[in-house]
Amino acid sequence: MIRVGQGFDVHQLTEGRPCIIGGVHIPYEKGLLGHSDADVLLHALSDAILGALGLGDIGRHFPDTDPAFKDADSLKLLEEVWSMAKEKGYSLGNADCTIIAQKPKMAPYIPQMAEIMAKAMNAEPEQINVKATTTEQLGFTGRGEGIAAQAVVCLVSDMLSS
Numbered sequence: 001m002i003r004v005g006q007g008f009d010v011h012q013l014t015e016g017r018p019c020i021i022g023g024v025h026i027p028y029e030k031g032l033l034g035h036s037d038a039d040v041l042l043h044a045l046s047d048a049i050l051g052a053l054g055l056g057d058i059g060r061h062f063p064d065t066d067p068a069f070k071d072a073d074s075l076k077l078l079e080e081v082w083s084m085a086k087e088k089g090y091s092l093g094n095a096d097c098t099i100i101a102q103k104p105k106m107a108p109y110i111p112q113m114a115e116i117m118a119k120a121m122n123a124e125p126e127q128i129n130v131k132a133t134t135t136e137q138l139g140f141t142g143r144g145e146g147i148a149a150q151a152v153v154c155l156v157s158d159m160l161s162s
Ligand SMILES: Nc1ccn([C@@H]2O[C@H](COP(=O)(O)O)[C@@H](O)[C@H]2O)c(=O)n1
Pocket: 100, 101, 102, 103, 104, 105, 106, 107, 108, 131, 132, 133, 134, 135, 136
């Protein structure tokens, strides 16, 4: 069986926080605000996987009212989400993601993001496509108030691929 899922997330940009996107620490004057490390891309990807599995969203599994997830490493959350996919007998077909940010420039960090995300999902970097776009200075992303990310995943049942 093949299952698809999509995820979308937004976090506010603020001073005094690290800018961690796709598991990569990006040097920038501002960072993303959240209960966890606010890795907007890994949250969108985790939500896409949970969507494909019919298991809700990350807020349901890792509530932002739970101190256990304060400043949580979103890569660990992705690994935990991925263990749910493995448990249900799925492998990654492919993932396609878009980061929506006026700044900082993402392009130099995208290959490293794909490597990190692939490792967390027992996949190859070639199975993961990460794109970035500005919104031409329009809206909250264009004004640099926040960063959004979208992800689509295709999960393939191990029974189908073997
Ligand atoms: N934060 C961003 C936004 C965009 N890019 C790259 O720049 C290219 C042009 O973006 P447009 O919004 O003008 O389409 C695009 O191809 C992205 O790869 C980026 O690196 N970081």
